[in-house]
Amino acid sequence: MFRRIKIFFIIVLLILVGSTLVALWLLPGTFSAKSTPPEWEVKAARFIRHLATPSHFLKMTNPVPYSSEALREARHHFADHCATCHANDGSGKSHMGPNFYPPVPDLRAPAIQAMADGELFYVIHYGIRFTGMPAWGKGQPEEDLDSWKLVHLIRHFPDITPEEIAEMKQYNPLTRAEREQQEALDQFLSGEDVVFPEHHH
């Protein structure tokens, strides 16, 4: 009887030690955002998210009529709120876009363009948990016309022109260096003596 209990505890101990070693072997690097997710993980995540999108969103059509005015508003909005991560042209090639896990996708890519309007809206309104993509929706989805304008812009990204991108640059948030330059310029224009700060990149 005593022998049996002893063997039982030895087995439990071996399992504990074994699983700790396996965990220590697997864990290092597990939470690093440095790596890129493998293709199967990207596909699986996209499929699961598609299943997790409430079906009435999948069927929604954009309530905002397509117009150059709606597109212009969306460009300004995107340049101010989204381009830090997604870049003005939607390519995801921003300063930090490629450093997320998963990285910021190219919004012009077929996988994104194949999504339903309502699914894009859902992503913008509710964000994507466990990723860098924040939720932007306030209040009721039915009232969120700004996000619907952004859906028009995402559809337009494959055809965006250099002129449109140049215009968006004026709406990008300023860095500290740019703000200091701007302040010095304002002081100079109001007649004060100023030393212009150096511009670093």
Ligand code: HEC
């Ligand atoms: C802080 C960084 C950040 C900001 C700001 C941001 N996003 Fe994202 N976005 C991400 C990341 C990271 C992903 C990738 C998530 C994934 O692959 O699951 C993403 C994914 C997306 C997608 C693709 C969804 C898909 O199914 O793959 C869309 C569309 C999108 N963002 C739109 C926007 C819009 C519009 C804004 C501005 C209102 C915005 N994002 C602002 C980080 C950001």
